[in-house]
Amino acid sequence: MDTKTNDQVIAGLDVGSSQVTTVLGRKTQDGVEILGMGECPTEGMRRGAVVNVDATVKSIRQSVTEAERMTGLTVESAFVGISGPLIKSFNSHAAISVKNEREVTDADFTRVLEIARTVELPNDREILHVLTQEFIVDDMxxxxDPRGMTGIRLDARVHVVTNDVPGARNLARCVEKADLDVESFVLSPLASAEAVLTPEEREVGVALMDFGGGTVEIVIFFNGSLRHTYVLPLGGSSITSDIAIGLKLPQSDAEILKVSSGCAMIQKVRRDELVELPGVGGRLPRPIRRQYLSEIIEPRAEEIFTLLRKEILRSGYEENLGAGVVLTGGGSKLxxxxxxxxxxxxxxxxxxNPIGIGGLVEVVNGPAFATAVGLVQYGAAASERVYRSAEAPEGDGVIDRFKRYLSEFF
Structure with missing residues (x-):
């Protein structure tokens, strides 16, 4: 098939700590049709941050090239996931008087949100998302959506997500060097939520945990809106390192052993189960009890979950999680x-796993693809729900485009 550009194609680019994944899709009347995907391991990222530009660029190019080969399409731009411990968020609110005490207009709606997002930030921070939680008209x-309602006072409550300017610029330059434009940066666990959560779960309350190699990211939804975000700088690679140290293995062998034979619950492993330990330095492979491997994995996994539970308690939303916890990301397969x-x-x-999609569902049917699929779904919905404020002033060209504000109105 000859390669061709298709303006209707949406690309989601997930540049993770251990893997770069590109998913291509197209918006349809029923949602999103998956057209293809490509993936490539990377050593250029650590905990959501670029640590090696050349390695990251190479992995992005290879991932995109695989997706292009599968689909016969040319990718020119992508919605790019961004994450890491430098992501910070907080709740903000604003109130205005409704003009002439009449019904709330588009102008009132826009004005109260602009005020809610007008927050003082250090020079190294920028707004990534401003997500509406609720509006209050008088005492209701x-x-x-308050437009059309009659009242005197209009309040807006929003969740503001900010990222690190140098970190975003480094990732932007990597994407640019891979010959792609960035349509928009999107908080990675927010994209994952697009792919794996149901509207009912968002309504009754749910914590989504995106378990990656370098981090675990939490987003908490309640009453249909994002209420809390948090990034823990530990992930699947911490478990792999413990295995490597405990069993005196190279990291690559430890990762293979974890994925193929690891278990995070010792109680689930039979006493007589054996797994093969790879030979190192010319030594022959040898069997060990699988329980011994679990004895290394469980304490670290339990530590990660305990820290995440403390954060949920700190957020004040533990009692509002009617739908419990949804675990996604590559690390969740353990x-x-x-x-x-x-x-x-x-x-x-x-x-x-990704839901609500059509097309080549089987090629992205796993929690490791949640962010990339969610980025495609986010892009498909963007034209309907995203309000863009004025573009950043002229200056740095491509980089300035990445600093534009986004507001998602659910």
């Missing part, structure tokens, strides 16, 4: 992790 709370999660959190746990 919980309103999703056997026994959902069982351990239920024990630590005392909440329902499920593993989240």
């Amino acid at each position: 709370a919980g309103i999703k 056997d026994g992790l959902t069982d351990l999660g239920e024990r630590v959190f005392k909440l329902p746990f499920r593993r989240g």
